[in-house]
Amino acid sequence: MVCPGDRGYDTARAVFNGMIDRRPLAVIRPMDASDVVGCITFARRHDLPLSVRGGGHSVAGSAVRDGAIMLDLSGMKALWVDPATRTVRAGPGLTLGEFDRATQAFGLATTLGVVSTTGIAGLTLGGGLGWLNGRYGLACDNLISADVATADGQLLRASAQENEDLFWSIRGGGGNFGVVTAFEYQLHPVDLVLAGGLSYPLEVAPRVLRHYDDFVKAAPDELSTAASLGLTPAGEPTVSIAVCYCGPIDEGERVLRPLRTFQSPLDDQVQPMPYAVAQSARDEGYPSGRLHYWKSGWLREVTDGAIETLMRFVPQMPSSASGVGLQQLHGAASRVAPSATAFPHRAEQYDFLILSQWSEASDSDRNVQWTRALFEAMQPHLEESVYVNNLGDEGSGRVRAAYGENYPRLAAVKRTYDPDNVFRANQNIDPSTDIVGGEQ
Numbered sequence: 001m002v003c004p005g006d007r008g009y010d011t012a013r014a015v016f017n018g019m020i021d022r023r024p025l026a027v028i029r030p031m032d033a034s035d036v037v038g039c040i041t042f043a044r045r046h047d048l049p050l051s052v053r054g055g056g057h058s059v060a061g062s063a064v065r066d067g068a069i070m071l072d073l074s075g076m077k078a079l080w081v082d083p084a085t086r087t088v089r090a091g092p093g094l095t096l097g098e099f100d101r102a103t104q105a106f107g108l109a110t111t112l113g114v115v116s117t118t119g120i121a122g123l124t125l126g127g128g129l130g131w132l133n134g135r136y137g138l139a140c141d142n143l144i145s146a147d148v149a150t151a152d153g154q155l156l157r158a159s160a161q162e163n164e165d166l167f168w169s170i171r172g173g174g175g176n177f178g179v180v181t182a183f184e185y186q187l188h189p190v191d192l193v194l195a196g197g198l199s200y201p202l203e204v205a206p207r208v209l210r211h212y213d214d215f216v217k218a219a220p221d222e223l224s225t226a227a228s229l230g231l232t233p234a235g236e237p238t239v240s241i242a243v244c245y246c247g248p249i250d251e252g253e254r255v256l257r258p259l260r261t262f263q264s265p266l267d268d269q270v271q272p273m274p275y276a277v278a279q280s281a282r283d284e285g286y287p288s289g290r291l292h293y294w295k296s297g298w299l300r301e302v303t304d305g306a307i308e309t310l311m312r313f314v315p316q317m318p319s320s321a322s323g324v325g326l327q328q329l330h331g332a333a334s335r336v337a338p339s340a341t342a343f344p345h346r347a348e349q350y351d352f353l354i355l356s357q358w359s360e361a362s363d364s365d366r367n368v369q370w371t372r373a374l375f376e377a378m379q380p381h382l383e384e385s386v387y388v389n390n391l392g393d394e395g396s397g398r399v400r401a402a403y404g405e406n407y408p409r410l411a412a413v414k415r416t417y418d419p420d421n422v423f424r425a426n427q428n429i430d431p432s433t434d435i436v437g438g439e440q
C-alpha cells in the first residue's frame, strides 16, 4: 500500500494521460484474487470510494480518483498458456506486449490493441480492437471465461455456462460489474504477418482515402487496416495507411498489391515481420505521461464531405505528435450480432479518433480547442455512437451512446451484481436506470 507522503506515491498515482493529476487516499497493489476481495470488502466496510487500474491507459483516467482507494492490479501478471487447447489464462495486470511475448513463444495470439503498453484488462472489458479483428473478432469475442470479484465480496466464474449474464456484460460493458482477477482467452496460430505502413502527401489524401475505403470494404478477413492523418516532425501534413495481413504471406502480397500500387507512396514499409514486432511498431509514438485529449465516433463511410473536413483541419493541427485515425472494425468482428455481447457496434466501419497529444501544459488550450472544432465539424459524417474505450469524461449522454441498444440490459445486470454502484469509477452504467432506458 502506498499513501500520500510515502516514497513512490506520485509514481503510483500517475496514469498514461498526463492531463490526469489525481490524489487517491491510498494505492493498494493486490497480488492475487483473495487480496482483491479483501480490498473490496475493506473499502465497502469503511465506505471508501474505489477505482481499478489495469494498464492505466484510459484517457479519462478512470483508474485513479481523488480520495479513493486505487486498486492497482499491475502486480497480477501471472500467465499460463495451454498450447494443446490453444488457450491462455492471464492476469489483469498484463500489458499487451507482455501477453503477446508469452503467447508468441508458442506461435499463438489473440486480438488485442495496437500499442503494446496498453493493459489487456480495460481493453478487453470495453471490446478490444486490433490487427487481428477481421479474422478473429475483438479481444472480448475471444474471451472464454473470467474470474470476477463482485461488490459483495464473492469470487465468481463468468462464462457461457456460469453466470452467463455477467459474462455477457463484461464483454463490452467495462469494469462496471466487478474486478476481473483472471481472463481466459482463445488463442489462434499467428506467426509472420505482412504488416507496416504506406504514406502519402496530404494533397493526394482525397484519392488515397477514397481508394482505401473501397479497397478495405472488399478485403478478406485476414486483412485489418487503419488510416491516419497527421504531421511529420517537420510539420508536413501526410496521410498514411497501416495494414496487417495474418494469412499466408504470398497471398497477402497478392491481396495488398492494388493498395500498394494505385498511387506511388512517399514510403512503403509493408513487409513480413513477426506478429509481436507488428504489435509494438507504434509504441514510440505513445510514451506515457504526455498530455492527451481525444474525441471519437464511429464512421461508416469515408465520404467526400468527411475528406473535405479533414483536409481543412489537418494542416492546422497544433501538435505533430497528434493524429486523426480511422481504425477499421472488419470481418469477424463486424459479423457478431449486436446483442450477442455487450459491445453493440457490429458493422463494417471505422473507429474515428482524433487523438491529440502534446508535451507542454501551456499548449493545452490550443490543442483542446482544435480537437473540439474538428469533432464538431465531423458531426454530420459520424454515427451518434462511440467506442467506450475512447471516451474521456464526456457526460452520461455519451456513455449511453457507447453502450447503445444494450444499455437497458446492462443496467439490469448492474442491479444484480452491483446495486450500490461500488464500481462507478468508469464509463458508468447507472443501476437505477429502468429496463426501458429511463432514470428511476
Ligand SMILES: Cc1cc2nc3c(=O)[nH]c(=O)nc-3n(C[C@H](O)[C@H](O)[C@H](O)COP(=O)(O)OP(=O)(O)OC[C@H]3O[C@@H](n4cnc5c(N)ncnc54)[C@H](O)[C@@H]3O)c2cc1C
Pocket: 016, 052, 053, 054, 055, 056, 057, 058, 059, 061, 062, 063, 064, 073, 092, 112, 113, 114, 115, 118, 119, 120, 121, 122, 123, 124, 125, 126, 127, 128, 129, 130, 174, 175, 176, 178, 179, 180, 181, 286, 389, 390, 425, 426, 427
Ligand atoms: C496509446 C493507446 C492506444 C490504444 N489502442 C487501442 C487499440 O488499438 N484498440 C482498442 O480497442 N483500444 C485501444 N486503446 C484504448 C484502451 O482500450 C483503453 O484505454 C483501455 O481502458 C485501456 O485499458 P487499461 O487496462 O490500460 O486501462 P485502465 O485505465 O487501467 O483501466 C480502464 C478502466 O477499465 C476498468 N478495469 C481495468 N482493469 C479492470 C479489471 N481487472 N477489472 C475490472 N475493471 C477493470 C476500470 O474501470 C478502469 O478504470 C488505446 C489507448 C491508448 C492510451
